[in-house]
Amino acid sequence: MCFNLSLSIMLGVYMRDLISMRELSTDDVEEIFSLVSSNSLLDGVVVTAFFEPSTRTKLSFLSAAQRLSLGVVDMLPELSSLKKGESFHDTIKMLDNYADAIVIRSPLEGSARRAADIAEACVINGGDGANQHPTQTLIDLYTIKMRKGLDGIKVAFFGDLKHARTTNSLLYGLAMFGVDLLLISPEGMEVRRDVLEDVRKTFDVKIEEKRELDFEDADIVYMTRVQEERFEDKYMAEKVRRAFSLTSELLSTAADDALILHPLPRRDELPTTFDSTPHAAYFEEASYAVPVRMAIFRWVMS
Amino acid sequence: MGDVMIAVEKIKEGVVIDHIPAGKGISLLTLLGCSSHSKNVALLLNANSGEFGKKDILKISGRELSQEELSIVSLLAPCATVNIISHGEVVKKFRPELPDVLRVGSCPNPKCITKIEGAEEFLKEGNEYRCKYCERLFSPEELVSS
Ligand SMILES: [Zn+2]
Numbered sequence: 001m002c003f004n005l006s007l008s009i010m011l012g013v014y015m016r017d018l019i020s021m022r023e024l025s026t027d028d029v030e031e032i033f034s035l036v037s038s039n040s041l042l043d044g045v046v047v048t049a050f051f052e053p054s055t056r057t058k059l060s061f062l063s064a065a066q067r068l069s070l071g072v073v074d075m076l077p078e079l080s081s082l083k084k085g086e087s088f089h090d091t092i093k094m095l096d097n098y099a100d101a102i103v104i105r106s107p108l109e110g111s112a113r114r115a116a117d118i119a120e121a122c123v124i125n126g127g128d129g130a131n132q133h134p135t136q137t138l139i140d141l142y143t144i145k146m147r148k149g150l151d152g153i154k155v156a157f158f159g160d161l162k163h164a165r166t167t168n169s170l171l172y173g174l175a176m177f178g179v180d181l182l183l184i185s186p187e188g189m190e191v192r193r194d195v196l197e198d199v200r201k202t203f204d205v206k207i208e209e210k211r212e213l214d215f216e217d218a219d220i221v222y223m224t225r226v227q228e229e230r231f232e233d234k235y236m237a238e239k240v241r242r243a244f245s246l247t248s249e250l251l252s253t254a255a256d257d258a259l260i261l262h263p264l265p266r267r268d269e270l271p272t273t274f275d276s277t278p279h280a281a282y283f284e285e286a287s288y289a290v291p292v293r294m295a296i297f298r299w300v301m302s
Numbered sequence: 303m304g305d306v307m308i309a310v311e312k313i314k315e316g317v318v319i320d321h322i323p324a325g326k327g328i329s330l331l332t333l334l335g336c337s338s339h340s341k342n343v344a345l346l347l348n349a350n351s352g353e354f355g356k357k358d359i360l361k362i363s364g365r366e367l368s369q370e371e372l373s374i375v376s377l378l379a380p381c382a383t384v385n386i387i388s389h390g391e392v393v394k395k396f397r398p399e400l401p402d403v404l405r406v407g408s409c410p411n412p413k414c415i416t417k418i419e420g421a422e423e424f425l426k427e428g429n430e431y432r433c434k435y436c437e438r439l440f441s442p443e444e445l446v447s448s
Pocket residue numbers: 110409410411414415416433434435436437438
């Protein structure tokens with residue numbers, strides 16, 4: 001975003017981008033959460049530019065925008081001019097003419113930051129490759145805040161922590177609130193080293209990594225899907241998926257009132273038998289997708 | 303027979319990059335684009351050096367180094383010294399420092415947006431650099447060797 005800041009403040013408009021949890025503060029996050037209960041509507045047009053398929057993220061952004069009475073324009077990926085050889089730069093330049101805010105998802109890491117450099121409109125990162133997914137993180141954090149609060153809790157991550165961008169973002173989000181972290185993943189699926197070191201260096205939090213299936217009385221179990229498409233050896237993928245599926249016995253190692261979160265979609269790593277238990281918080285988590293994304297539009301656009 | 307000295311003509315105007323770690327001279331020559339330059343260039347490989355054992359030396363006549371080129375020297379050969387020569391005398395001698403913001407080099411992450419967009423920018427963090435776009439951390443060497 002290159003909007004003239006002094007002019008925009010004079011006009012009472014303050015525009016921002018939401019690119020990465022790395023640059024948000026706890027005050028920013030609290031401010032966004034305070035906007036969830038706001039009734040204010042917004043003026044303007046949102047363009048959704050999804051360069052890879054997504055159903056939930058895109059639909060919830062479109063729904064959030066419409067509930068705020070924003071106009072919406074969706075760039076259909078099959079019609080994307082990138083397919084016709086237009087550069088990323090020129091595509092964003094063009095979309096900028098149509099939009100007050102651009103929601104971008106791309107398999108290429110750093111796409112949202114690059115778009116924000118090019119566009120005057122606010123840019124919201126809807127997921128950039130394996131890097132960041134800040135809006136999902138805000139939904140996860142909001143769910144935890146509503147159900148448990150963020151003070152003095154412990155969160156256990158469980159599954160493929162290497163390829164899930166939700167993990168990278170959420171580690172920053174939880175660490176900034178001083179939440180203790182327990183990371184349980186199969187061999188080769190550990191959290192990226194540079195992310196872990198950056199989180200350790202930036203925040204004063206307790207982080208433990210291990211392979212043993214034991215949640216150590218954690219208050220939250222955050223599950224991710226084992227991404228089979230990332231495995232060359234399909235038999236290995238199947239083996240890991242089975243080993244990293246949730247069972248009642250395993251859940252009993254968490255706190256008695258522990259909650260299960262999962263960014264969905266799930267496969268059989270999270271059996272439906274948990275749905276009717278008081279531990280299941282993933283549908284509630286999904287129900288916050290629209291209200292939190294409405295708050296995000298309010299935060300970046302007004 | 304005693305040691306044979308290879309004599310390289312002294313330059314009157316230009317730059318001498320000394321103390322390049324042995325073996326890195328050719329890469330530096332290529333990265334600085336000297337080979338395509340019409341200027342007079344001499345590269346000494348495996349010269350004796352008390353300090354390093356062996357070193358490479360690059361002499362470029364009739365040309366200065368830009369800030370960008372100095373960044374390349376500091377990335378590839380952090381111990382190198384740059385001598386600015388004017389009227390046959392060394393008028394300035396310094397070791398180029400790693401800059402806080404780097405706009406040369408290439409992001410080693412094949413899934414980084416800079417792979418299709420260019421516009422590389424790396425921000426210094428301790429002795430490493432973080433890609434402004436994909437947010438991954440790299441050693442200075444990785445940025446010039448990928
Ligand atoms: Zn990069």
